[in-house]
Amino acid sequence: MPSHILLKDGEIHDRATDMRGPGEILATDGVISKIGPPGSVVPPGDGSENLTVLSLKGLLIFPGFIDMHVHLRTPGQEHKEDPETGLSAALAGGITSVLAMPNTIPPVDNACVVESLVHKGEKLRKARLLVSCALTRNREGRELNEYDEMREAGAVAATDDGSWVRDSSVMRMAIDYAHTCGLAALSHPEDTSLSGKGVVNEGRISARLGLAGIPREAEEIAIYRDISLSGLSGKPLHLCHLSTAEGVALVERAKNAGIPVTAETAPHYLFLTEAEVAGYDTNAKMNPPLRTPRDVLALREGIRKGTIDVIASDHAPHGVLDKEREFADASFGIIGLETIAALSFELFRELGLPLDLLSEVLHANPARVLKRPVGLAPGNPADITVIDPEKEWTYRVAEGRSKSRNSPFDGRTFTGKAVMTIVDGEVREDSR
Amino acid sequence: MSEGKTGLPGVPPADLPKDLIDLDGLSERQITTVLDTAMAFREVSEREIKKVPTLRGKLAVLLFHENSTRTRLSFEIAAKRLSADTLAISASGSSMSKGETLLDTAKNILAMRPDALVVRHSASGVPKFLGDRLPCPVLNAGDGAHAHPTQALLDLLTLRIHKGRIRDLDVAVVGDIAHSRVARSDMVGLRKMGAKVRVAGPPSMLVPGLEEEYGVKVYDRIEPAVEGADAVIMLRVQLERQKGSLFPSSREYARVYGMNLERLKLLAPDGVILHPGPVNQGVEMTPEVFESGRSLILRQVTNGVAVRMALLYLMVESPEGPPPEPRQSR
Ligand SMILES: [Zn+2]
Numbered sequence: 001m002p003s004h005i006l007l008k009d010g011e012i013h014d015r016a017t018d019m020r021g022p023g024e025i026l027a028t029d030g031v032i033s034k035i036g037p038p039g040s041v042v043p044p045g046d047g048s049e050n051l052t053v054l055s056l057k058g059l060l061i062f063p064g065f066i067d068m069h070v071h072l073r074t075p076g077q078e079h080k081e082d083p084e085t086g087l088s089a090a091l092a093g094g095i096t097s098v099l100a101m102p103n104t105i106p107p108v109d110n111a112c113v114v115e116s117l118v119h120k121g122e123k124l125r126k127a128r129l130l131v132s133c134a135l136t137r138n139r140e141g142r143e144l145n146e147y148d149e150m151r152e153a154g155a156v157a158a159t160d161d162g163s164w165v166r167d168s169s170v171m172r173m174a175i176d177y178a179h180t181c182g183l184a185a186l187s188h189p190e191d192t193s194l195s196g197k198g199v200v201n202e203g204r205i206s207a208r209l210g211l212a213g214i215p216r217e218a219e220e221i222a223i224y225r226d227i228s229l230s231g232l233s234g235k236p237l238h239l240c241h242l243s244t245a246e247g248v249a250l251v252e253r254a255k256n257a258g259i260p261v262t263a264e265t266a267p268h269y270l271f272l273t274e275a276e277v278a279g280y281d282t283n284a285k286m287n288p289p290l291r292t293p294r295d296v297l298a299l300r301e302g303i304r305k306g307t308i309d310v311i312a313s314d315h316a317p318h319g320v321l322d323k324e325r326e327f328a329d330a331s332f333g334i335i336g337l338e339t340i341a342a343l344s345f346e347l348f349r350e351l352g353l354p355l356d357l358l359s360e361v362l363h364a365n366p367a368r369v370l371k372r373p374v375g376l377a378p379g380n381p382a383d384i385t386v387i388d389p390e391k392e393w394t395y396r397v398a399e400g401r402s403k404s405r406n407s408p409f410d411g412r413t414f415t416g417k418a419v420m421t422i423v424d425g426e427v428r429e430d431s432r
Numbered sequence: 433m434s435e436g437k438t439g440l441p442g443v444p445p446a447d448l449p450k451d452l453i454d455l456d457g458l459s460e461r462q463i464t465t466v467l468d469t470a471m472a473f474r475e476v477s478e479r480e481i482k483k484v485p486t487l488r489g490k491l492a493v494l495l496f497h498e499n500s501t502r503t504r505l506s507f508e509i510a511a512k513r514l515s516a517d518t519l520a521i522s523a524s525g526s527s528m529s530k531g532e533t534l535l536d537t538a539k540n541i542l543a544m545r546p547d548a549l550v551v552r553h554s555a556s557g558v559p560k561f562l563g564d565r566l567p568c569p570v571l572n573a574g575d576g577a578h579a580h581p582t583q584a585l586l587d588l589l590t591l592r593i594h595k596g597r598i599r600d601l602d603v604a605v606v607g608d609i610a611h612s613r614v615a616r617s618d619m620v621g622l623r624k625m626g627a628k629v630r631v632a633g634p635p636s637m638l639v640p641g642l643e644e645e646y647g648v649k650v651y652d653r654i655e656p657a658v659e660g661a662d663a664v665i666m667l668r669v670q671l672e673r674q675k676g677s678l679f680p681s682s683r684e685y686a687r688v689y690g691m692n693l694e695r696l697k698l699l700a701p702d703g704v705i706l707h708p709g710p711v712n713q714g715v716e717m718t719p720e721v722f723e724s725g726r727s728l729i730l731r732q733v734t735n736g737v738a739v740r741m742a743l744l745y746l747m748v749e750s751p752e753g754p755p756p757e758p759r760q761s762r
Pocket residue numbers: 161162163188240241287
């Protein structure tokens with residue numbers, strides 16, 4: 001007996017299917033079967049079906065948000081996060097799919113690990129777990145991994161995230177071969193020979209605090225090289241976590257020249273600056289580092305113009321001992337799965353950006369990069385995020401679902417919250 | 433702390449913050465109070481019995497994660513002259529070198545119930561970290577490339593004694609401005625007290641934005657920086673830290689940035705030379721400069737004890753305990 005779920009009375013924002021306004025969605029057995037204006041979607045009426053009708057009055061319906069930059073720390077550092085806590089945090093934050101980064105210990109660089117992660121994700125039935133594998137063996141930047149076998153095991157992307165592939169011919173081959181195998185190639189653009197031992201943006205704050213700086217040029221040089229290689233091979237390349245104004249400008253130029261690159265940034269780069277580091281707050285220590293107000297503005301403009309394709313959290317859980325220590329020795333990164341949707345929504349409201357653009361940066365663009373189904377089109381998995389635009393709430397990291405507590409957004413009050421997360425047609429989170 | 437501790441004739445209450453992390457946190461008035469108090473304590477150091485009972489029964493823990501015999505001894509002498517007990521913990525010979533985390537260190541120190549913690553650490557921000565977690569005053573005795581406020585205060589005291597004032601003095605700071613906690617605290621302190629500050633060093637030892645950030649004038653040669661200066665603070669070159677990456681060699685450094693008798697003539701006629709010590713003889717300055725009457729380096733050491741006595745006195749809670757009596761001749 002087929003099972004149906006009908007979402008009605010809500011407002012749909014999905015640029016991919018050209019839905020912008022009141023509408024209804026019917027999902028059957030986990031797959032979207034119909035979408036249309038109010039009253040147009042009628043469930044098959046033989047009365048025998050298992051039908052759930054959800055009235056979403058005053059709520060916004062989006063295609064399921066995909067967070068394509070998440071460190072689930074598994075295998076190896078399960079004290080920081082594991083698939084169960086991470087994917088549960090994702091659901092709480094309105095995220096239907098996460099792309100797990102492969103810089104684990106050991107790294108995800110063989111089919112066995114990929115398979116075990118994919119299997120774990122399926123068993124948990126929380127947010128969808130998408131797996132990325134390392135670009136190079138042991139993430140050393142020297143030899144390519146066996147992409148085809150890992151793709152067959154379920155991987156959708158390849159990246160040495162956490163490290164930049166310094167050898168340009170290795171990276172050139174990696175971009176080419178990943179494309180051949182159907183994997184998205186992702187780069188962590190950072191020229192480590194320049195960023196060195198830096199821990200914060202190089203500039204006023206690093207000088208004032210006596211901390212080693214990371215010049216913005218470390219990112220720019222890497223982005224320029226990566227763009228060149230994508231142009232050389234003509235194959236797509238996704239640039240992770242941009243933090244600089246010049247990075248945005250380089251991507252814009254590349255796109256105008258027809259080079260198939262896509263770019264991502266994280267909510268913290270859209271909201272915070274290096275000033276957060278004053279007082280040696282290690283929850284303001286991330287890589288790339290928080291930059292300056294000028295960069296925040298440029299990144300926001302990048303979102304508006306579509307130069308930046310994707311917002312991803314770079315969810316990077318760390319234990320207390322990794323963070324509560326000497327600033328220079330503290331780990332880089334913050335958690336973000338439970339705040340990415342709310343922060344993005346806040347940004348869009350603040351900038352007056354159209355909500356169907358939000359469906360692009362949190363769903364369609366990551367889906368396109370990862371070659372996943374795009375939009376709320378019939379036949380696609382029924383992955384849906386529902387936002388209550390008026391709900392006021394305060395993020396309390398201590399009550400969060402992640403195993404870790406390293407967030408600079410603790411205590412922040414939001415208007416607008418993801419209140420329902422649907423994966424494969426199942427309501428897996430409902431806090432309406 | 434007890435509010436507005438003074439008791440020194442003519443010295444207004446200090447109301448210092450709980451911790452001394454850097455001079456950013458102090459106002460001109462607070463710095464003046466510290467210097468006034470230090471002046472009074474200087475006289476204690478000249479007495480035959482160099483001890484006052486002010487902090488009797490109090491415990492000052494000296495946590496030195498980085499070797500610095502001078503600063504540690506200076507604090508130790510200061511604490512002892514105030515009759516406080518001291519406990520020195522150094523990196524070698526403590527669990528700090530055996531993988532104890534900073535959080536553990538904080539907890540262990542807390543358990544000792546100190547009345548003050550003096551901390552020297554190789555990582556910037558550690559005094560702030562400990563200050564945020566401990567109820568007692570924390571005094572930064574130098575952290576990473578961040579700050580060295582007691583050094584800056586003793587430099588200010590030395591200038592005030594020998595120049596009669598700080599305001600409108602032309603002071604040059606020469607050396608590795610970018611990586612020096614002394615330079616940073618000196619710039620902040622000197623500017624706060626109204627001195628005009630010039631800094632000089634090779635470009636690799638300067639950081640962009642110094643002018644706006646600190647209100648100083650920047651030079652990449654020593655000569656224009658020291659010309660007509662009332663005082664020149666020569667920074668110590670961290671020979672071990674540099675290994676050719678910031679400057680080709682110490683020989684070349686001495687040639688281009690070192691102070692010698694020839695360059696000494698560029699200063700104002702009564703211009704003086706300071707140095708946080710220990711001096712790399714022949715690098716930052718020639719032995720002739722060090723031995724000349726223009727060098728105040730050894731007096732800085734004496735003033736360092738007085739400044740640290742003043743800080744411990746002002747920052748450590750002591751319900752009673754008479755203050756020193758200045759000018760009480762024996
Ligand atoms: Zn990364």
